[in-house]
Amino acid sequence: MTTSQLLKNRAEFEEKLRKLIGRPILLIELDMFALPCGCAGITANTRGLEVDDLEVFEPQLLLHLKEMASNLEVKPTVTFARLVPGSSIVASLNWRTLCGRCYPEFARGEGKTPRPDLYMLQFERRK
């Protein structure tokens, strides 16, 4: 993964979001991360995206999210949006390959918002 590929993916994903939602959503930052626990993945910090957009466009959005993960060679266990708690604001979209420690926390959660700041888009349960 090179920085130019990351830049290209940020721009392309932003454009897809705009065409889908119909507003100039801003993808303010696209990050790849690794955590000390063993989780790794991608975070896309968004501005102008709301929970309503996720609810209405979830199937279409998931396709774009999967494509993006594949482009950046990430196989996410979980895909979620992080919300500003108590509001309709989506602060970021996250693709995460969960480590052994964090997996049970997500697996125990129920519903679309297992935590006030999480909106679950996809979760791959272990068999």
Next chain:
Amino acid sequence: MVVSVLAFVDSPQKAEFYEELGADSIVIDSNVNRHFDVLYAIRDSVDCELKLLVNEGCLYRCPFRYAHFNFFSHAFGPEPRPNVLDDYYYYKCLELRIENPELIIKSPWIRPEDIKLYREITDVYKIGGRTHFVEWILNCVDAYHNESYDGNLMDLLDCPKDLKDLFYISNKSLDGVLEKQWKNCRKVCNKCGYCRTLTKKVAQVYTRGGTELETLVPWETVKHDHITTFKKQGGI
């Protein structure tokens, strides 16, 4: 003694109150920057120095203004500080303007070119943005000193960088608007629509930013593309 813009002095009565307390200078509430009747009334009521904050990018009559600045005071003030995850007002304010850049146009900033229209009120201007890089501050000072700026209005506004990365509003495309429209505007937006039309004309959005394909498109195009995409998908 200088009365802060956050004392919200937006009337001759408030100005008189602070002058009687001993104020040497009052920074007028930026919400009335385009209310010339109020500005003249304040000028006629007090003898102290008046200052105008020229480049604040905040929402006109922002509903979060008191709460947001109160939040700042607690979040960045002395210990103990509240344990808060996010600044809701920051996100919400950005979201509102991304959805409707008309709100940027309506913000009560004063363009460098329009300073001359305020000469009868004051000749002291405050440029906001002390936490920015020095180069940004110098660019702003240059623009206001020269009373002219040929570039993106967003370069001058003290607002989140996020908006500058998204919008391009040619500063020169707003020549004459204050004198022609805003100076006498009654702020009944739903009956007027001037700023709505102006926004469609002047607001552009960066697309494919950070790549060699980066370009500007009219803000309206984004909505149009969305509808076209949906029609193609059989959505409408």
